[in-house]
Amino acid sequence: AQTVTQSQPEMSVQEAETVTLSCTYDTSESDYYLFWYKQPPSRQMILVIRQEAYKQQNATENRFSVNFQKAAKSFSLKISDSQLGDAAMYFCAYRSAHNYGQNFVFGPGTRLSVLP
Amino acid sequence: DAGVIQSPRHEVTEMGQEVTLRCKPISGHDYLFWYRQTMMRGLELLIYFNNNVPIDDSGMPEDRFSAKMPNASFSTLKIQPSEPRDSAVYFCASSFRDRGRTEAFFGQGTRLTVV
Numbered sequence: 001a002q003t004v005t006q007s008q009p010e011m012s013v014q015e016a017e018t019v020t021l022s023c024t025y026d027t028s029e030s031d032y033y034l035f036w037y038k039q040p041p042s043r044q045m046i047l048v049i050r051q052e053a054y055k056q057q058n059a060t061e062n063r064f065s066v067n068f069q070k071a072a073k074s075f076s077l078k079i080s081d082s083q084l085g086d087a088a089m090y091f092c093a094y095r096s097a098h099n100y101g102q103n104f105v106f107g108p109g110t111r112l113s114v115l116p
Numbered sequence: 117d118a119g120v121i122q123s124p125r126h127e128v129t130e131m132g133q134e135v136t137l138r139c140k141p142i143s144g145h146d147y148l149f150w151y152r153q154t155m156m157r158g159l160e161l162l163i164y165f166n167n168n169v170p171i172d173d174s175g176m177p178e179d180r181f182s183a184k185m186p187n188a189s190f191s192t193l194k195i196q197p198s199e200p201r202d203s204a205v206y207f208c209a210s211s212f213r214d215r216g217r218t219e220a221f222f223g224q225g226t227r228l229t230v231v
Binding site for chain 1: 147149151158159161164166171172205207209211213216217219220222224225227
């Protein structure tokens with residue numbers, strides 16, 4: 001079974017600075033997708049970014065980018081120019097590309113605080 | 117599309133009562149997931165369906181929990197009888213089978229408090 005680990009329960013960053021959230025996963029599969037979700041205090045789960053395992057190029061979405069290291073099974077999220085609205089729980093998630101096991105496996109989350 | 121719709125948003129009930137949570141997935145999605153979120157255990161997968169058929173219910177805590185999906189546009193999660201330790205936020209999410217590329221779309225969640 002796949003597992004997802006986020007080793008930083010809490011992180012903080014100064015407004016306008018850059019922060020990196022860590023995520024590692026364990027799988028024997030070669031084809032899969034990885035996601036970062038944001039959960040603000042409203043508790044709505046919002047997709048931040050998606051990475052396809054067969055693509056070597058790291059995904060980027062505006063101020064959000066990932067560092068995907070397939071061999072190391074690492075998938076970190078970098079937030080540049082942090083804003084107060086970035087304060088939230090961030091979850092890393094794994095989804096198999098195979099027909100079986102198409103559920104999402106989530107990590108325990110990292111709570112990010114943004115300091116003014 | 118209005119997204120995944122859950123009801124109610126909040127539920128307060130007394131221990132021993134039956135609780136039913138409802139979910140309407142996004143039209144066209146063939147996967148539906150029920151998650152429970154607590155401070156202690158994070159986001160736990162309870163059960164998921166594919167084409168209305170339960171695929172994996174190994175996350176359902178015990179026999180007090182049951183879930184159904186009678187058609188592609190509706191699912192329920194029932195707790196009977198409820199206990200204080202069931203207090204949590206319950207999320208429903210839906211997705212589409214396209215080799216795993218599509219993300220899970222979450223509802224707003226139901227905050228359940230059992231007193």
